Amino acid sequence: MAHLRKGWPLQSIFAAVIVVTTLLLSTVLITRAYLDQRELLLEAAESSSRQLASRLDSVNLSLLAPVENSLKILVHDTLLQADTLDERLQRLPLLVQVLESNPVTSAVYTGYPDRDFVLLREIQAGIATKRLNAPPGAAWMVQSIDHQPEGSVERLWLFYSKDLALLESREVPDYLFDPTSRPWFQQAQNKDAPRLTPPYVFFTTREVGVTLSHESPSTGAVVGIDASVQEISHQLRDLQTDTAHEMVVVDRFGTVVAWPQLDQMLIAEGQQIRLASLGELGVPALEKLMSVSRPDGKMVRFDERGETWFGLRQPLLTLQGESLQLLVTVPEHDLLAGINDRRVNYVYWALSVTLLALLLGTWVAYRMTRPLGHLSQWVAELARFDFSREGIKRTGIREVNELNRVLGGMANAIRHFKAISYTLAREQALDRMLPAVAEHLKASVGAEQSMIYLLDPDRNELKLASARTQEWKTALPASIQCESTDPKLIQAQLEAALPKGKEHWLVTALEGRESLPSGFMVLGMGNGNGKVRQTLVSFVNELSGSAATAIETRRLIEAQKRLLDAIVRLLADAIDAKSPHTSGHCERVPELAQMVLDAACNSREGEFAGFSMSDDQRYEFYLAAWLHDCGKITTPEYVLDKGTKLETLYDRxxxxxxxxxxxxxxxxxxxxxxxxxxxxxxxxxxxxxxxxxxxxxxxxxxxxxxxxxxxxxxxxxxxxxxxxxxxxxxxxxxxxxxxxxxxxxxxxxxxxxxxxxxxxxxxxxxxxxxxxxxxxxxxxxxxxxxxxxxxxxxxxxxxxxxxxxxxxxxTLTPEERFSINNHIVQTIRMLTSLPFPRHLQRVPEIAGNHHERVDGEGYPRRLNAGELSVPERIMALADVFEALTAADRPYKKAKTLSESLRILAFMARDGHLDPAVFKLFLDSEAYLAYAHRYLTPEQIDPVDKRQLWQLVRSG
Structure with missing residues (x-):
């Protein structure tokens, strides 16, 4: 029911109807377009495959037709009637002309019924080097088998240069070849037309090709020409525009005749080379296509290994009775990639149109509901205590403008009240807290002036702590001596002292937990009506309690801090007073340490370039410096003041x-x-x-x-x-x-x-x-x-x-020296037992580590340099320097400035003090400022800083 009462925004209703209608229409149109384009693309793929098959047929005809013509000429040449090798070699120019005029031919030869054989082959560089061992410069090779009348057989390989000059005649006894047993010879017998063998691998050239042979009708000799069909593979490679497409030409037995990767077509079996079968190509989609499709050029769809494919089998023209087929397959995602991209574009266009229709259709509703929406959102943000947003601009609707004004005033008041609460809770210093509170209070209630008077109960005096209007700073009384201790009479006296009469001012007592108010808050309100003033009085009275509590808290914290400082100084003074010979030590060390600490914070180079300390950390260091020898209160006085070896409570x-x-x-x-x-x-x-x-x-x-x-x-x-x-x-x-x-x-x-x-x-x-x-x-x-x-x-x-x-x-025994050193143990034990607040947690560490050494040989914990902070290392140097220059020790005389610094240099060199702190002590000349304040004129002598630093570095 709550949801029904809330209802739906008008702008949302308009937008929803337009978006749903547009999206439904776009979905129907996009789906229809996708299906139509898919059909068109499949038809185009079929047509493209047929064109490819036609092109391959044309290539085959263009390759074999010239060879067939040459063969029909050679069958009537005298070569087929020659009985001796010499007669046959006389026809070499004609045979060379046949090979050169047909680029796809690799050899021309003649087989005779008496098993004689002669062949001419063009020598290629690779073949000559690897198989024939041809002499340099050889361009042509004649392979001859000639049966002699006496029954012997002459087997020769003859090598000729480019101009048919004989380079070498080589007998090849193991060249055993019977042409009458070869398929090309047998197929041509008793045939009156050229015959074509199925594709096979030429033994010598490793090319894939066919042999055309023709029998001489008069002699029975057969002439043959080897023609390569690898041009078909080249055509497939050129036509394979995408690596996802797979194309292959096979015969009726599935033997690969053409494949873009020629080296994968040939399978070596020992010394023999054969054509690969379709399954040996490693393309499962082609093998699957061979089994699921027919050679009718129709596109089929099938699945292979979790992927959908499209493919077809296209028959090629028969080559002298040898049927070849073209297989083409492509993944569905690749074939339909174009229309998928277009479908995405259609979706984008549809969404764009939907958005445009939405914008146009909701413009009127948006103009009407926008101010209300903004105000509703603003109220929601105010409910979440977010006051950062401003109100809306003036509109043409009067009620909306009025509501905007009221909400703006409320948000402003709450925002400043929140700022006042934050300031009262977080700001520690009264001199910064009170002006901020006065400024926010002035802004929240629309006052012209605001100020705060604090009451000093000891002097019974009001003091102006904050005035937030410049023109009133000179007109307002800076202090008012109160004539009574009654808060009401004090307030009346303040109102009387204000200019322009009390009816202009709103004065509120800052009443907290104490009997007397902390002060008074004063607002200059102008001439507002009584009802408004009464509302402000109620609001300011509620705020004054928080302000008074905050002021009392700050005063209490400051009083506690002053008390803590006084107790610390009292303890230090008691320690110094306990031994008149060490009086002033606990006062001089903090001041010297503070000088060196200030130099470290102001340094912009070296180890202290990035060193800094907050106010809390400085106060922590200040307390630690004053308390660094608090454990001496447990050290017997006669040990501290022992001037001779036999002295105890008296000198024995x-x-x-x-x-x-x-x-x-x-x-x-x-x-x-x-x-x-x-x-x-x-x-x-x-x-x-x-x-x-x-x-x-x-x-x-x-x-x-x-x-x-x-x-x-x-x-x-x-x-x-x-x-x-x-x-x-x-x-x-x-x-x-x-x-x-x-x-x-x-x-x-x-x-x-x-x-x-x-x-x-x-x-x-x-x-x-x-x-x-x-x-x-x-x-x-x-x-x-x-x-x-x-x-x-x-x-x-x-x-x-x-x-x-x-x-x-x-004068000290080991027991007495331990008793003195034990003061630092007692210092740590005493300070760690105190409940220091979090920002003062390191007071025991800083105070208790000033007798540690950077080489780890100090006491009481043998800490090394990596375990000592910068303040702790500064404390160690300040303690030693004060002890060296002090003139109130019974067991030594006060040393001069140069003597003391020289001893410090040795200590820095030997790992007692930190060299970086000692260098800072020299460069900042903190020693000189300290000397002018606490050393006698006789102790202040010239100091060579460069020599001292060289002494440190000599170690």
Whole structure:
């Protein structure tokens, strides 16, 4: 029922009737024309085949008639009465004349009743070379068999030049030939007219031909002439215009007499050559035609191997009683190809006429229904939320024009409302979102002006955020200090501040989830009537909720971003504040890294020619740079600030110095006791001075090694071991007053006090085990889910005095160096535990990979260059350069600009840093901008960039 109520378009009804009528008429006419042309084409094919047969008959007559005339002359020549070879050779000129006057003749010969035989043949180059072995220059050949009176037989081959000069006479004993046994001889006997043999293959020339022979009535000798019928095959080949047509001439037994492909007619059987049969040609259609048709020249239709064929058998003129037939066959699709093409053309013409009739017949209906159709389609598109189409042009129908105007207004409003929704949902920045919303709102309601005021709740102030009419930007107040916190009073104050009175303006509060509105939307409406204004108020109020929510969301996102930035900076500042000797590192590295990153984005050549980063990626890099050392919050402060080898929470050099003081006083006590025992005072005094000088020298060595500014030699180690052999007496229990954990590491006292102890020692309590707190950094650790690949020391800490003092370089032990390197492990673990949003997912990677090396020998995961992104490689360089130039490290002095860059060049050459990033660092002179801001004037010295880059390339 719904379909019936909907009905059919008038234009479609007209079109359907015209198309169906035209197509039916065209179908009848095309079918009739096709059948008529098919009959005409078949009749033409039959006629063409008859003409071909007639032409072949003419060819046969033209070929054999001259030969027959020559034969009738020769039968009366003296050649047939000659008894000797000499007499026969005298007639050579006549025989040459016969061969030259008939192009189809290949040989002329005479057979005698006494079995003598003489033959003249024109020598062709191929035959002479392959079969006859004729001498050079030979043009004619005589084959002779001459029976001598005494009973011998002379068999000769005579070769003559073109002018009949004898070139060679060759005896051929094996040339056994009896002319009286040949068919041409026997057929001519007792006949008063020439006789023609059936076609056969000439043995010598391999040509297909016939032999005409005639008996002399007086001597009984028979003269014969071989005539080739291959001209018929040539005619077939010339007449075969299409490879799909198959034509052949056969005799009554199906033996092939003529075929366009001459080489396929001959079948070799050992030394014999014969004519092929029809089945041996490999054309099943011809063989099928021979069995299904009659030699009456009528076209027949048959199927062969899934294909339809047309063919006919046309008889040829009888050659002296030998009946020949012409077989012609062609595939149906090839024979009827022309009319099939014409049928397609007829269809095209019929469709063209149908289309023309359709156009002409529906023109009136089209003119009447087109506007309604367009409006209907427009409404359908609007229902599918497609607002890209415009309305129709003005027509002569008033109702249609009015409907077009109403729909246009509705589509415009919906289109702009859709754009407003899209902007509110997608645009992140308020400074771009608010102008777009104001512009679309202005266009959707037909306002003259539109603007948005945002409310700053902290200052209780309205600020103009967007004005979409240029002339009003100077007339509107840029800000309004609110006198109250009541939204209604604030709105009233805004309306009062607007020019031309409030009746011209439509002001709507942007009320969202918060108690105070986000701002106010202001529309300049002109002098519209009250009903229209009330409708707009309802529409704008509905829109204001979405706008207010979007504004609140943007403000919340910006506030969260500011909070995140503040927390990140707070964490970085806390890390720097934890160690006063590294303060500013977490602030300087991000700024330096940002300089190099900007240079990479601005580069137009080399590896960074196509490098760029979006705003989200830049912010991701910014956070990663600030957080790159957040794991240092877990590193003990005394390790970060360790300035000497014995320093922990305090410098234990003071403890060792106290032991030296004890040994000093022990030396004095020994001296005083010696005096009391009335020893030699001078000797004792000299010994005391020597002991004290030795103690001073030994402590000086310990103090020097404790500073760690020089490498420790083997001699220093031996001297330190000797000093460690000094002993002193301990009178107090060292287990008293210590923590429980240290007490667990101490062995029990084995001797009664006082106890003799070495001056320097590595005691068990100095070695702090991991006790189940081994960090998961080893590759085989099942808890290592981050892919760390680091060597873990045996102990967590080792405070052994000899162990620390004998460290070859610097002040750190392997345990302390791991503790420092472990900060990057903790950085990755801390950052990967945070729920970063999708656009910040790579913060842990960028922050945690700045100690990796491009040669894969870095830590904590031994990543290589292919696994490190450009931002990660930039972070690595920035971290090293800041550390080299920093003046706040307790364990080193700040290096100059040239020294720092030279070290970076070596590191780039040796696979520590990326050479491409280092070259970018040099070319952009980011190092110089950083130096002017953070380095002392004494550190900024000249830099030879070319020499530095040559140093990198030398590796």
């Amino acid at each position: 050099i003071h403890e060792i110095r106290t032991r030296f003081e004890v040994l000093w006083r022990d030396a004095e006590i020994r001296y005083l006791k010696g005096l009391l025992e009335q020893g030699d005072g001078a000797v004792l005094r000299e010994r005391l001075i020597a002991d004290q000088e030795r103690l001073q020298a030994d402590f000086a060595l310990v103090a020097k090694l404790n500073q760690g500014t020089e490498s420790v030699s083997d001699e220093d180690v031996k001297a330190l071991e000797q000093i460690a052999g000094y002993t002193w007496l301990r009178h107090f229990d060292k287990r008293q007053g210590v923590s429980d954990k240290e007490l667990e590491r101490m062995p029990p006292e084995r001797d009664n006090l006082p106890v003799t102890e070495p001056l320097l020692a590595d005691r068990p309590e100095h070695r702090v085990p991991w006790n189940g707190r081994r960090p998961p950094v080893e590759p085989h650790d099942p808890n290592n889910e981050w892919g760390f690949d680091m060597a873990l020391p045996e102990y967590q800490e080792n405070h052994g005095e000899l162990y620390n003092l004998t460290q070859r370089y610097g």
